[in-house]
Amino acid sequence: MEAGQAMDTKVVLITGGNAGIGKETAVGLAQQGARVLITSRDAERGAGALAEIRDRSGSAAVEVVALDLADLASVRRCAAEVLQRTDRLDVLVDNAGLVMSRRTQTADGFETTFGVNHLGHFLLTNLLLDRLRASAPSRVVVVSSDAHKQARHGLDFDDLQSERSYRPFVVYGKTKLANIYFARELARRLEGTGVTANSLHPGFVASRFARDGDTGSLLQLAMLLARPFAISQVAGARTSIWLASSSDVDGVSGLYFYKCASAHTSKAGADDEAAKRLWAVSEELVGL
Numbered sequence: 001m002e003a004g005q006a007m008d009t010k011v012v013l014i015t016g017g018n019a020g021i022g023k024e025t026a027v028g029l030a031q032q033g034a035r036v037l038i039t040s041r042d043a044e045r046g047a048g049a050l051a052e053i054r055d056r057s058g059s060a061a062v063e064v065v066a067l068d069l070a071d072l073a074s075v076r077r078c079a080a081e082v083l084q085r086t087d088r089l090d091v092l093v094d095n096a097g098l099v100m101s102r103r104t105q106t107a108d109g110f111e112t113t114f115g116v117n118h119l120g121h122f123l124l125t126n127l128l129l130d131r132l133r134a135s136a137p138s139r140v141v142v143v144s145s146d147a148h149k150q151a152r153h154g155l156d157f158d159d160l161q162s163e164r165s166y167r168p169f170v171v172y173g174k175t176k177l178a179n180i181y182f183a184r185e186l187a188r189r190l191e192g193t194g195v196t197a198n199s200l201h202p203g204f205v206a207s208r209f210a211r212d213g214d215t216g217s218l219l220q221l222a223m224l225l226a227r228p229f230a231i232s233q234v235a236g237a238r239t240s241i242w243l244a245s246s247s248d249v250d251g252v253s254g255l256y257f258y259k260c261a262s263a264h265t266s267k268a269g270a271d272d273e274a275a276k277r278l279w280a281v282s283e284e285l286v287g288l
């Protein structure tokens with residue numbers, strides 16, 4: 001895929017860039033000349049990915065920052081570290097994500113799938129927003145999923161932490177709907193600033209998603225059986241790379257993409273009142 005804009009002056013931050021789609025996104029953008037910061041929650045996995053991304057991209061301008069999205073103190077440390085390391089931020093790719101087979105809680109007492117996929121990214125992005133604004137034109141790219149379509153009735157604002165009922169892929173679908181709401185509302189708030197925000201579905205990708213010990217054996221078996229139908233991680237990163245770098249989407253904001261083209265969300269995904277409500281609740285939850 002051809003870069004639509006010169007990426008060699010750009011600084012990109014990719015959450016969960018140590019594995020899967022995020023790692024391929026890092027390779028692709030480093031190949032285009034961007035300075036790429038990936039995050040990793042595990043130092044060893046981060047170091048391994050760093051060596052691989054540098055090797056495969058032929059670029060030395062790749063760095064790792066520690067980030068555990070299941071701990072808001074870690075999110076704040078990561079944001080501070082990024083602000084200290086770079087005086088510009090052109091692209092933020094909110095990519096990291098997981099699905100937990102059982103209900104667990106983050107360090108701050110949030111249900112983990114919601115806490116990691118939505119709240120951690122909500123706080124991180126907000127803490128980096130001034131730097132993105134100062135670097136405009138700049139972009140926020142949120143990796144959602146067509147799994148958001150499972151949340152047909154939208155979010156249950158009376159039970160955002162899934163205390164009443166916890167079904168892994170139902171909860172996961174809701175967090176991916178939250179990703180779409182977040183990108184839409186962020187785009188609305190950033191109108192006229194030169195910072196765009198879009199979300200995307202990467203496709204069904206053969207990554208380690210739902211296989212890394214976060215999920216129970218039944219879920220892992222289901223993912224294994226479905227694996228022959230999955231696309232490669234390289235293919236899964238294409239829309240993220242395109243949204244981060246192509247001039248095709250200069251100034252385009254508030255949309256949802258699949259296969260490098262705009263796509264429809266579910267009806268619930270277009271509910272701007274829910275998006276506003278989620279923003280307000282999230283601000284309170286993360287203490288912004």
Ligand SMILES: NC(=O)c1ccc[n+]([C@@H]2O[C@H](COP(=O)([O-])OP(=O)(O)OC[C@H]3O[C@@H](n4cnc5c(N)ncnc54)[C@H](OP(=O)(O)O)[C@@H]3O)[C@@H](O)[C@H]2O)c1
Nearest residue numbers: 016019020021068069070095096097145204205207208209
């Ligand atoms: N794979 C698919 O078919 C598919 C389809 C639609 C959407 N997506 C979305 O694509 C994104 C990337 O998924 P993937 O398929 O590349 O999965 P993956 O291979 O499991 O990679 C997920 C990344 O997120 C990181 N992560 C998980 N929990 C974290 C936490 N608490 N704090 C910080 N980072 C954390 C992982 O770090 P560790 O290496 O430490 O675990 C890893 O780097 C996710 O948002 C997912 O929802 C995937």
